[in-house]
Amino acid sequence: xxxxxxxxxxxxxxxxxxxxxxxxxxxxxxxxxxxxxxxxxxxxxxxxxxxxxxxxxxxxxxxxxxxxxxxxxxxxxxxxxxxxxxxxxxxxxxxxxxxxxxxxxxxxxxxxxxxxxxxxxxxxxxxxxxxxxxxxxxxxxxxxxxxxxxxxxxxxxxxxxxxxxxxxxxxxxxxxxxxxxxxxxxxxxxxxxxxxxxxxxxxxxxxxxxxxxxxxxxxxxxxxxxxxxxxxxxxxxxxxxxxxxxxxxxxxxxxxxxxxxxxxxxxxxxxxxxxxxxxxxxxxxxxxxxxxxxxxxxxxxxxxxxxxxxxxxxxxxxxxxxxxxxxxxxxxxxxxxxxxxxxxxxxxxxxxxxxxxxxxxxxxxxxxxxxxxxxxxxxxxxxxxxxxxxxxxxxxxxxxxxxxxxxxxxxxxxxxxxxxxxxxxxxxxxxxxxxxxxxxxxxxxxxxxxxxxxxxxxxxxxxxxxxxxxxxxxxxxxxxxxxxxxxxxxxxxxxxxxxxxxxxxxxxxxxxxxxxxxxxxxxxxxxxxxxxxxxxxxxxxxxxxxxxxxxxxxxxxxxxxxxxxxxxxxxxxxxxxxxxxxxxxxxxxxxxxxxxxxxxxxxxxxxxxxxxxxxxxxxxxxxxxxxxxxxxxxxxxxxxxxxxxxxxxxxxxxxxxxxxxxxxxxxxxxxxxxxxxxxxxxxxxxxxxxxxxxxxxxxxxxxxxxxxxxxxxxxxxxxxxxxxxxxxxxxxxxxxxxxxxxxxxxxxxxxxxxxxxxxxxxxxxxxxxxxxxxxxxxxxxxxxxxxxxxxxxxxxxxxxxxxxxxxxxxxxxxxxxxxxxxxxxxxxxxxxxxxxxxx
Numbered sequence: 001x002x003x004x005x006x007x008x009x010x011x012x013x014x015x016x017x018x019x020x021x022x023x024x025x026x027x028x029x030x031x032x033x034x035x036x037x038x039x040x041x042x043x044x045x046x047x048x049x050x051x052x053x054x055x056x057x058x059x060x061x062x063x064x065x066x067x068x069x070x071x072x073x074x075x076x077x078x079x080x081x082x083x084x085x086x087x088x089x090x091x092x093x094x095x096x097x098x099x100x101x102x103x104x105x106x107x108x109x110x111x112x113x114x115x116x117x118x119x120x121x122x123x124x125x126x127x128x129x130x131x132x133x134x135x136x137x138x139x140x141x142x143x144x145x146x147x148x149x150x151x152x153x154x155x156x157x158x159x160x161x162x163x164x165x166x167x168x169x170x171x172x173x174x175x176x177x178x179x180x181x182x183x184x185x186x187x188x189x190x191x192x193x194x195x196x197x198x199x200x201x202x203x204x205x206x207x208x209x210x211x212x213x214x215x216x217x218x219x220x221x222x223x224x225x226x227x228x229x230x231x232x233x234x235x236x237x238x239x240x241x242x243x244x245x246x247x248x249x250x251x252x253x254x255x256x257x258x259x260x261x262x263x264x265x266x267x268x269x270x271x272x273x274x275x276x277x278x279x280x281x282x283x284x285x286x287x288x289x290x291x292x293x294x295x296x297x298x299x300x301x302x303x304x305x306x307x308x309x310x311x312x313x314x315x316x317x318x319x320x321x322x323x324x325x326x327x328x329x330x331x332x333x334x335x336x337x338x339x340x341x342x343x344x345x346x347x348x349x350x351x352x353x354x355x356x357x358x359x360x361x362x363x364x365x366x367x368x369x370x371x372x373x374x375x376x377x378x379x380x381x382x383x384x385x386x387x388x389x390x391x392x393x394x395x396x397x398x399x400x401x402x403x404x405x406x407x408x409x410x411x412x413x414x415x416x417x418x419x420x421x422x423x424x425x426x427x428x429x430x431x432x433x434x435x436x437x438x439x440x441x442x443x444x445x446x447x448x449x450x451x452x453x454x455x456x457x458x459x460x461x462x463x464x465x466x467x468x469x470x471x472x473x474x475x476x477x478x479x480x481x482x483x484x485x486x487x488x489x490x491x492x493x494x495x496x497x498x499x500x501x502x503x504x505x506x507x508x509x510x511x512x513x514x515x516x517x518x519x520x521x522x523x524x525x526x527x528x529x530x531x532x533x534x535x536x537x538x539x540x541x542x543x544x545x546x547x548x549x550x551x552x553x554x555x556x557x558x559x560x561x562x563x564x565x566x567x568x569x570x571x572x573x574x575x576x577x578x579x580x581x582x583x584x585x586x587x588x589x590x591x592x593x594x595x596x597x598x599x600x601x602x603x604x605x606x607x608x609x610x611x612x613x614x615x616x617x618x619x620x621x622x623x624x625x626x627x628x629x630x631x632x633x634x635x636x637x638x639x640x641x642x643x644x645x646x647x648x649x650x651x652x653x654x655x656x657x658x659x660x661x662x663x664x665x666x667x668x669x670x671x672x673x674x675x676x677x678x679x680x681x682x683x684x685x686x687x688x689x690x691x692x693x694x695x696x697x698x699x700x701x702x703x704x705x706x707x708x709x710x711x712x713x714x715x716x717x718x719x720x721x722x723x724x725x726x727x728x729x730x731x732x733x734x735x736x737x738x739x740x741x742x743x744x745x746x747x748x749x750x751x752x753x754x755x756x757x758x759x760x761x762x763x764x765x766x767x768x769x770x771x772x773x774x775x776x777x778x779x780x781x782x783x784x785x786x787x788x789x790x791x792x793x794x795x796x797x798x799x800x801x802x803x804x805x806x807x808x809x810x811x812x813x814x815x816x817x818x819x820x821x822x823x824x825x826x827x828x829x830x831x832x833x834x835x836x837x838x839x
Contacts, residue, residue: 016690016691019118019682019686020682020683021683022687035687039688043681043688043707046680046681047681047710048644050107050674050677051297051301051711052297052301052303053655053670053673056655056666056673057674058103058294058611059294059612059663060663060664060665061099061102061103062288062291062294062611062612063662064090064667065090065290066088066288067089067090067662068086068088068089069087070084070086071085091213092288093160093163093212093213094206094209096731097167097206097735098206100289100732101736102743103289104715105134105739105740105743105744106671106678107678107708108131108705108708108740109131109743110678111126111127111678111682111704111744113747114675115127115682116752117751118682121755121756123752123764123765123766125695125696125697125767125770126686126697126704127682127744127748128744128771129699129705130700130705131744132700132771132778133700133701133705134705134708134709134740135171135175135741136701136821136824137709137821138712139733139734139737139782139785140781140785140818140820140824141818142713142717143785144813144818144821145716146716146717147814147817149717149721150804150805151804154804155804155805156723156726156803157725157793157801158726158730158731158802162212163209163213164730164731164734166209167731167738170201170208171734171737171738171782172779175778175779175782176779177741178741179772181198182766182771182772188765188766189766191764192750192764194749195749198742198749198750199742199746201746202739202746205735205738205739205742252595254280254284255277255595255598255599273601278602281606282307282308282606283722286723287722289715289728289732291306291611292716292719292728293712293715294611296718297711297714299714300641300711300714301642301644302627302638302639302645303627304628304630305609308605357386358386358458359383359384359389359391359459359461360383360385360460361391362462362463362465363466365380365541365543366469367542368538369471369506369507370473373432374430375429375430375432377428378426378427378538378539379427380423380424381395381415381424381446383417383423383424386459387420387421390416391460392449392460393414393415393446393447393460394414394446395426395446395447396413396445396447397410397412397442397444398445400440400441401441401442402470403442404442406433407431407472408428408431409428409429428444428470439471439473440471441469442469443470444467444470445467446466448462477505477506478506478508478509479504480503481501481503481566481569481575482501482504482566482578482579485578486580486581486582487584488583488584489584490550490584490586492527492551492585494550495549496548496549496550497547497549497550499546500544500546501543501545501546501566503541503542503573506573507540509571510539511537512535512569512570512571513573514534514566514567514568515532515534515535516531516532516565516567517530517531517532517548517562517565518563518564520561520562520563520582522560522562522583522585527550527551527560528549528550528551528562528583528585533546548564548583559586560585562583562585563580563583611658612658615657615659616653619655619657622653623652624649624650626638652673655669655670685699685700685704695832697770697774697832698828701824701825702825702829712733716729716733717729720803726802729803749766752766770832773828773831774831777828781821781823788816789802792813
């Protein structure tokens with residue numbers, strides 16, 4: 001059966017030069033070492049090709065299993081009395097155990113079938129060995145990675161535990177059944193009924209899993225007269241049926257929720273916002289096994305991404321780390337004080353562009369009044385923003401009805417603010433000519449001046465209040481104070497709203513006015529900020545503002561009201577007629593428009609990334625370009641992988657796109673390519689093992705099993721971290737392992753038994769030696785793995801979860817599963833070389 005020593009093989013053996021496809025030319029003159037290296041590189045490279053073809057195969061399966069049909073749902077509020085709802089045709093469990101399992105396990109299944117055909121309907125060792133080796137890698141290594149890959153403090157549990165119980169039970173039973181038919185019942189041969197029963201277990205598995213998914217057994221009450229829809233169960237006979245949200249409505253909700261979570265959503269570009277929204281939309285959706293498999297393959301080989309790429313800065317925004325910092329930046333630009341250089345560097349990194357330090361200067365009020373005999377008027381100028389450097393502003397007087405030299409002394413000068421200084425005064429001399437005159441006015445204007453001392457010319461900016469009107473009056477009364485209007489309308493996006501108070505009939509002395517807000521249908525602290533406060537009129541000032549913060553909750557349709565009331569005035573001033581004003585906060589049409597534009601961009605991105613949406617031209621364009629054309633986000637590693645896989649990408653682009661014939665054309669084309677590639681892989685693995693003296697069984701459980709299972713490893717890891725439950729990573733592993741046996745060996749054995757029974761009248765001979773030992777060893781490991789997972793689910797100390805949980809048990813479990821796989825490979829190899837005895 002096998003050699004009893006590890007001496008070098010006879011390299012002149014014809015086996016090292018025979019295969020179904022290879023070698024294409026006479027290689028007998030080549031050195032053994034060169035051929036071994038050549039076949040190893042070819043074997044590894046062929047795994048890339050299989051992964052890319054499987055990508056197209058899984059895209060076709062995703063399109064096929066995503067098909068929907070129209071169902072009429074009762075809606076009394078509709079004129080027609082019903083609403084048409086799209087319902088998925090395929091049940092998730094059935095899809096996972098049939099087409100999805102076939103897609104992920106196609107190389108192993110096809111390898112077993114092709115090996116039978118290539119050996120003239122005689123059994124081989126590579127196909128069955130690959131099936132068992134792949135099963136051990138899937139169950140032990142992939143599950144170990146999923147257990148350890150969950151972030152600390154997080155966990156995942158299996159939701160459909162009954163379905164998992166069925167698939168896990170069958171994944172163990174399948175290999176126990178193999179041992180029974182190979183050793184216990186008819187040793188070293190397979191009877192026709194055994195092959196038929198092996199294949200027949202496949203529909204049995206699907207039916208039982210479907211029953212468990214629907215809970216048609218175990219005492220569960222059958223849901224009569226109910227219509228199961230993808231989004232839940234809706235009773236047909238109820239008049240209060242909740243309509244599922246459309247994809248567009250879900251998208252708008254997600255975009256609005258995300259945009260509201262930002263302090264300043266307008267600071268984010270529409271392109272960046274749509275990228276984040278598309279990613280969040282994908283996170284909200286439940287993805288199939290095919291989606292994760294395709295994503296892993298394309299991430300690995302620099303293909304067209306099916307998930308949005310976010311820069312590090314956008315990822316911070318998504319994680320909520322920079323929302324407050326974005327707010328700080330806006331505040332800094334509009335008047336926040338004194339950010340440190342380190343903070344400025346952090347802000348530069350977040351926004352992606354340098355932050356320009358600015359200092360804003362303007363008048364404290366837009367007008368003031370003075371008596372003609374006051375001598376000098378003092379006009380206050382305020383500074384906001386960065387205060388770390390000196391700032392200068394020019395000012396000059398301009399005649400109105402009052403003229404320079406007759407009524408006041410003209411000035412033109414520069415006002416200099418020292419660091420940290422926030423207020424300065426401009427003093428202008430008023431001329432008292434002892435002649436009666438009506439009230440007269442002149443103006444003082446601020447202007448920018450050239451900066452000095454190394455300060456950037458753009459450092460100083462002028463605010464809105466750059467002109468102050470000065471009125472010269474002959475009145476010594478403190479005046480009357482009131483609102484300028486009885487009501488105001490403000491947008492919720494205004495930030496800070498200003499409500500002016502006017503001082504008439506005098507402006508003598510300092511006057512303090514107390515004000516208070518009263519809620520109507522708006523709530524203080526929710527829709528606006530500010531309960532009460534004081535406004536101070538300096539001597540001569542006749543207009544001041546009450547400043548209130550309007551809180552932006554980004555509601556597009558709103559009408560919220562509150563009232564501001566003047567309570568009292570000091571300094572002998574009186575309150576005028578308009579002592580109250582009503583403020584109405586209206587919705588922000590700009591935000592609503594922003595949401596609509598982001599939703600439209602998000603929809604386009606999701607359509608572009610949707611599996612099966614590409615045309616034939618799209619396939620070739622994406623095959624030719626790294627990352628499918630997303631060159632901006634390509635890394636050096638992406639370029640290397642694109643170079644290595646370029647030829648295969650172009651070949652796969654000839655497969656009909658999934659959009660043709662509902663995916664079936666792509667399914668057939670990809671299956672045809674997989675059959676050819678699997679034949680080549682079988683030859684490469686067999687000849688390479690022969691060249692280096694490696695038995696086919698050992699080659700199968702190591703190189704071939706790892707090469708065909710690596711995309712599943714990355715897919716399961718992604719599913720484990722992204723999904724809320726563990727079904728899509730663990731449950732699919734156990735189901736796939738069962739399908740491998742029932743289809744991979746069931747079909748090949750059925751072909752072999754029918755041929756031998758028809759041609760020779762005998763049973764199908766199968767050497768059970770190393771295969772039986774490998775199957776028995778795997779069955780023991782599988783039992784230990786499933787028992788460990790169940791213990792983790794129900795024992796509190798282990799986290800009461802299959803994946804993640806407490807750090808210690810998590811890593812201990814992953815280490816235990818990895819050790820089991822190493823023992824499986826080592827013991828199987830030792831038994832193959834007869835170093836240890838089999839069972």
